[in-house]
Amino acid sequence: MADAWLDGLPASTVPLANRGLAYGDGLFETIKVKNGKPSLLARHLARLQEGCKRLSLNLNIALLRQELAGFCENLGDGVAKLIITRGDGQRGYAPSNATPARRILMGSAMPAYPPQNAQAGVRLFPCQTRLACQPLLAGLKHLNRLEQVLARGEWQSTEYAEGLLCDYSGRVIEGVFSNLFVVKDGHLLTADLSRCGVAGVMRALLLELAGNANIPLGIRDISYRELLAADEVFICNSLYGIWPVIALRAKSWPIGAVTRTLQDLLNSTEG
Amino acid sequence: MADAWLDGLPASTVPLANRGLAYGDGLFETIKVKNGKPSLLARHLARLQEGCKRLSLNLNIALLRQELAGFCENLGDGVAKLIITRGDGQRGYAPSNATPARRILMGSAMPAYPPQNAQAGVRLFPCQTRLACQPLLAGLKHLNRLEQVLARGEWQSTEYAEGLLCDYSGRVIEGVFSNLFVVKDGHLLTADLSRCGVAGVMRALLLELAGNANIPLGIRDISYRELLAADEVFICNSLYGIWPVIALRAKSWPIGAVTRTLQDLLNSTEG
Numbered sequence: 001m002a003d004a005w006l007d008g009l010p011a012s013t014v015p016l017a018n019r020g021l022a023y024g025d026g027l028f029e030t031i032k033v034k035n036g037k038p039s040l041l042a043r044h045l046a047r048l049q050e051g052c053k054r055l056s057l058n059l060n061i062a063l064l065r066q067e068l069a070g071f072c073e074n075l076g077d078g079v080a081k082l083i084i085t086r087g088d089g090q091r092g093y094a095p096s097n098a099t100p101a102r103r104i105l106m107g108s109a110m111p112a113y114p115p116q117n118a119q120a121g122v123r124l125f126p127c128q129t130r131l132a133c134q135p136l137l138a139g140l141k142h143l144n145r146l147e148q149v150l151a152r153g154e155w156q157s158t159e160y161a162e163g164l165l166c167d168y169s170g171r172v173i174e175g176v177f178s179n180l181f182v183v184k185d186g187h188l189l190t191a192d193l194s195r196c197g198v199a200g201v202m203r204a205l206l207l208e209l210a211g212n213a214n215i216p217l218g219i220r221d222i223s224y225r226e227l228l229a230a231d232e233v234f235i236c237n238s239l240y241g242i243w244p245v246i247a248l249r250a251k252s253w254p255i256g257a258v259t260r261t262l263q264d265l266l267n268s269t270e271g
Numbered sequence: 272m273a274d275a276w277l278d279g280l281p282a283s284t285v286p287l288a289n290r291g292l293a294y295g296d297g298l299f300e301t302i303k304v305k306n307g308k309p310s311l312l313a314r315h316l317a318r319l320q321e322g323c324k325r326l327s328l329n330l331n332i333a334l335l336r337q338e339l340a341g342f343c344e345n346l347g348d349g350v351a352k353l354i355i356t357r358g359d360g361q362r363g364y365a366p367s368n369a370t371p372a373r374r375i376l377m378g379s380a381m382p383a384y385p386p387q388n389a390q391a392g393v394r395l396f397p398c399q400t401r402l403a404c405q406p407l408l409a410g411l412k413h414l415n416r417l418e419q420v421l422a423r424g425e426w427q428s429t430e431y432a433e434g435l436l437c438d439y440s441g442r443v444i445e446g447v448f449s450n451l452f453v454v455k456d457g458h459l460l461t462a463d464l465s466r467c468g469v470a471g472v473m474r475a476l477l478l479e480l481a482g483n484a485n486i487p488l489g490i491r492d493i494s495y496r497e498l499l500a501a502d503e504v505f506i507c508n509s510l511y512g513i514w515p516v517i518a519l520r521a522k523s524w525p526i527g528a529v530t531r532t533l534q535d536l537l538n539s540t541e542g
Contacts, residue, residue: 004287013284014292016275016377021285021354023416024295055417056424081362083292086420091352091379093416093423093447106287108362132405133439137417144415145294145364146326146408149357152364153327168404176364 003075003107008067014104020085023093024143026101027051029082032110032239036073038080039270040238043201048084051140052101059084059101067103075107079239083143113240114161118263121246121255122161122235127151127176131167131196139199151176162235164248167196172222178237179203180245182230183258188217189226202236209265215258232256241266274346274378279338285375291356294364295414297372298322300353303381303510307344309351310541311509314472319355322411323372328357330372338374346378350510354414384511385432389534392517392526393432393506398422398447402438402467410470422447433506435519438467443493449508450474451516453501454529459488460497473507480536486529503527512537 004011019025029048032039045061052059064082072080083106087099129151137144151163162175173191174180179200181190188210193199210217227233233245233253242263244255275282290296300319303310316332323330335353343351354377358370400422408415422434433446444462445451450471452461459481464470481488498504504516504524513534515526 006287011287013286014289015284016277016282016354016375018285018292019420021289021292021356021375022299022414023420024414025417025420028293055421079362085292091350091382093419095420095424104287104292111362129407132403132408134403134418136400136421137403142417143293143295144417146296146413146415147405148364149290149294149296149366150326150407153366 003071005067005071005105007103008063014102015088017088018085018102019087019089020083020102020143022089024145025055025089025095026057026083026085026143027055028084028141028143030238031072031080031082033072033075033078033080033107036076038068038072040201040205041068043204044082044238047141047199047201048082051142052084054136054140055142056095057084057086057101058099059103064103067105071105071107078107078109079111081106081108085143111239117161117243118241121244123159123247124175124235124245125155125160125163126249127154127163127165129154129165131165131173133167133195135195138196139193141198148176161243166224170224172224172227173197175235178235178243180233180235181206182222182227183232183256184226184230186216186258188215188258189222190219191222192220200237202238202241205269206236206242206262206266209262209269213261213265215261232259234259234262241270274342276338276342276374276376278374279334285373286359288359289356289373290358290360291354291373291414293360295416296326296360296366297328297354297356297414298326299355299412299414301509302343302351302353304343304346304349304351304378307347309339309343311472311476312339314475315353315509318412318470318472319353322413323355325407325411326357326413327366328355328372329370330355330374335374338376342376342378349378349380350382352377352379356414382510388432388514389512392515394430394518395446395506395516396426396431396434397520398425398434398436400425400436402436402444404438404466406466409467410464412469419447432514437495441495443495443498444468446506449506449514451504451506452477453493453498454503454527455497455501457487457529459486459529460493461490462493463491471508473509473512476540477507477513477533477537480533480540484532484536486532503530505530505533512541
């Protein structure tokens with residue numbers, strides 16, 4: 001599926017002068033598409049609009065909505081990757097928010113994740129790469145992703161389904177392409193992402209589902225010690241849903257009741 | 272001058288799947304071209320190679336050298352912007368260093384900098400945007416430049432030729448597109464760039480020229496207080512050379528002897 005659109009028209013390339021290429025000046029969303037429909041669309045678009053506001057990107061959201069509907073209908077099942085860039089720039093960092101942002105859509109098949117990940121759980125690779133603290137960009141799914149590239153380059157073995165990322169103060173933040181939750185004494189906890197990290201749409205959905213199910217929850221800093229002391233650990237993203245985490249280095253965790261409850265809640269939401 | 276090459280061939284676009292666009296997964300150099308020759312070529316290539324090593328980019332440097340020579344000869348006078356990206360990726364952050372890195376060259380005219388900047392000096396805008404500390408990327412001229420885009424977006428007035436960037440600990444690091452030097456009691460000082468910042472080729476040249484001229488020099492953290500207490504301040508980059516800094520907020524500095532000496536040394540080096 002090499003299907004791709006640029007500003008609503010079939011395309012395979014983008015101008016060399018695009019500011020996405022020059023500076024990573026833009027945002028992206030990775031959207032699961034099922035039966036021609038984008039999953040969690042409202043949440044993806046809300047995060048995108050929050051990003052456009054913080055980066056002063058001039059996005060025509062109505063047009064994007066329309067294009068996304070058509071693109072996903074064509075795609076049927078798979079993944080729609082949406083990239084928004086400030087447009088094609090003159091030289092220099094100065095951003096122009098007069099230029100309309102470019103809208104890129106690329107379709108692909110769903111990644112071939114091992115189906116046992118959701119049932120039997122996964123091992124995390126302990127990444128040496130740390131996340132820098134940059135509150136101005138924290139939470140956004142922006143195009144400056146060298147930290148993730150470096151972190152993902154740390155392991156090749158398929159033994160590890162994901163890598164654990166901490167910040168330079170040793171706080172546990174997230175996976176390379178997932179958010180992370182821990183459960184302790186029935187309380188659900190996920191990292192505060194106001195300094196670094198990507199605020200995933202699946203994370204937001206799970207927080208809502210947990211809240212509705214009266215599972216006590218918190219969003220705050222998580223130390224490495226707290227991670228190790230957790231009763232359950234799981235990771236999530238919008239493509240694969242929830243994977244229980246069963247091991248990190250010498251530490252192992254059981255797959256617990258809260259993780260299974262949330263998987264069930266998620267399945268019934270999606271079904 | 273819309274001249275541009277991709278991997279040695281005339282081009283105006285790059286594939287949508289390019290990892291430079293997806294993740295800012297690459298490096299760049301902005302090279303002054305005079306009479307068909309790239310200025311400070313050895314320094315640009317050395318920084319590029321250092322970057323390729325740290326990001327595990329598989330760059331054919333011999334081929335690049337050859338292309339750069341031809342491109343600059345065609346360009347005559349102006350600026351050659353070189354972008355190196357990891358190539359066109361499959362989905363996901365995992366970097367493949369088997370794929371040869373893509374080589375992009377774009378030509379443009381020299382920016383129309385006000386000629387009085389070098390003589391009469393410039394005012395700095397005090398940017399609120401701070402640089403994050405990320406030693407893994409510090410010093411490199413990589414494609415993750417959202418901090419610079421945000422910082423440059425803070426001012427529109429032509430009263431300010433550059434903006435001052437500090438890190439989150441308040442250390443004085445650099446300009447948005449320049450490096451910064453201070454002079455105190457005849458000592459030349461520029462920021463340690465092991466946590467953040469771009470190690471400019473002009474900065475490196477000036478450190479060498481100062482060393483050769485027996486000007487005492489240091490590379491270390493600079494506090495905001497030290498900046499204010501400096502006898503002279505100047506900024507530099509590979510396109511404009513040296514601009515004395517004469518004002519920041521209510522503070523003003525004279526244009527001093529060390530600044531003028533380095534401007535003279537630079538002019539005779541370039542001449």
